[in-house]
Amino acid sequence: MWTAVGSLAAWVWLLLGQGFFWRTDVRLPRGDAPGTGGGAPAGTGDAPAGAGGEECWPSVAVVVPARDEAAVLPTSLPSLLAQDYPGPVEVFLVDDGSTDGTGKLARALAEEHGGPPLTVDSPGEPPPGWTGKLWAVRHGMTLAAARPDTEYLLLTDADIAHEPDSLRELVRAARGSGLDVVSQMARLRVVTVWERLIVPAFVYFFAQLYPFRWVNRAGARTAAAAGGCVLLRREAAERARVPDAIRHAVIDDVALARTVKRSGGRIWLGLADRVDSVRPYPRLGELWRMVSRSAYAQLRHNPLLLGATVAGLALVYLVPPAALGAGLVEDRPGLWAAGAGAWALMAATYVPMLRYYRQTLWLAPLLPVTALLYLLMTVDSAVRHCQGRGAAWKGRTYARPGAAP
DSSP states (O other): OHHHHHHHHHHHHHHHHSTTTTOOOOOOOOOOOTTTTOOOOTTOOOOOTTTTSOOOOOEEEEEEEESSOTTTHHHHHHHHHTOOOSSOEEEEEEEOSOSSOHHHHHHHHHHHHOOSOEEEEOOOSOOTTOOHHHHHHHHHHHHHHTSTTEEEEEEEOTTEEEOTTHHHHHHHHHHHHTOSEEEEEEEOOOOSHHHHHHHHHHHHHHHHHSOHHHHTOTTOSOOOOOTTEEEEEHHHHHHHTTTGGGTTOSSHHHHHHHHHHHTTOOEEEEEEEEEEEOOOOOSHHHHHHHHHHHHHHHTTTOHHHHHHHHHHHIIIIIHHHHHHHHHHHHTOHHHHHHHHHHHHHHHHHHHHHHHHTTOOGGGGGGHHHHHHHHHHHHHHHHHHHHTTOOEEETTEEEOSTTOOO
16 A cells, blocks of 8 residues: 555656656747847857848758668658758768668768768777767767868767758757757657557656756756757867767767766757657567667666666556556555556656657556566666676677777
């Protein structure tokens, strides 16, 4: 009975005291076009160029780290080449040791679709202490640095497709609100049964861990970003020593946001309307690997945090249906009422995310099942780490922080 009451109390707290994480209304802030009354870049006291009314859009370098992405590149890369951006823009695709012809395909797509200049290059294998993705990002940023007028870097994954106005709206939001980082959580693909069961919950749990309103509050310690779409002001990157300062990070997007915020930068994170992931996860095994490869790293490879997380997930997500069932079987009204109340709050907080993903609301009561799967994925992540397999992704394994293949 007391456990059930504790679960109900936890859900009352999550509903009201965890930054309203369950709401899905944190969307890209609107701003004036650069040079038409928008704010100056964060950290400067200068008026924007063209303050007399003439639009003056800053130069942007798009950096796309790619490793064996030939399957998704025909959908994602043309969306970058078709950006309706009024200012100078150049795309740098960094081929991170692909074996499926990713680089060759990227050049062919650029010839077919045209658009802004595309540079395809490879940095070679990452040195000790670097993850492959961040080594590729560093190489792309180095290539972009050859253009001294570059003001913003768009770091986007090779499986991310952008609507034609995506870059324009990102820059408008950054300049208009004086932000150093503007990141959008791409809308992930939800087609198969397993994707419907697991993917919306992935974003729901992420928002619960990093409430967007707390992330976006200047004085708050909470910091996070979504690695699929990060607009980063170049000056802020240099000040925070990104990516060198986070070169070993497996969860690189959160590490980037935390580092920029600690260096005095302003960050923003929200849900996307113009950015979508085109990577399919049709089977449970693929979704399982996506979560388990970084879950234990999120817990800082700490067994105590792992135990606390497992206990917390059980209390918050598994106790309510168990208490409801036990209360009904044993005819204990107080027990089943507490369980039913906690389960109802749980389902209610999940409804906005299901609506965002345009999914049936009948999935809301199934959240305990999904939470159980995530609990098992987290434990599996820890077991893999103890076995020396660590965070495995596309042929590389990072067994501990700072390790490299």
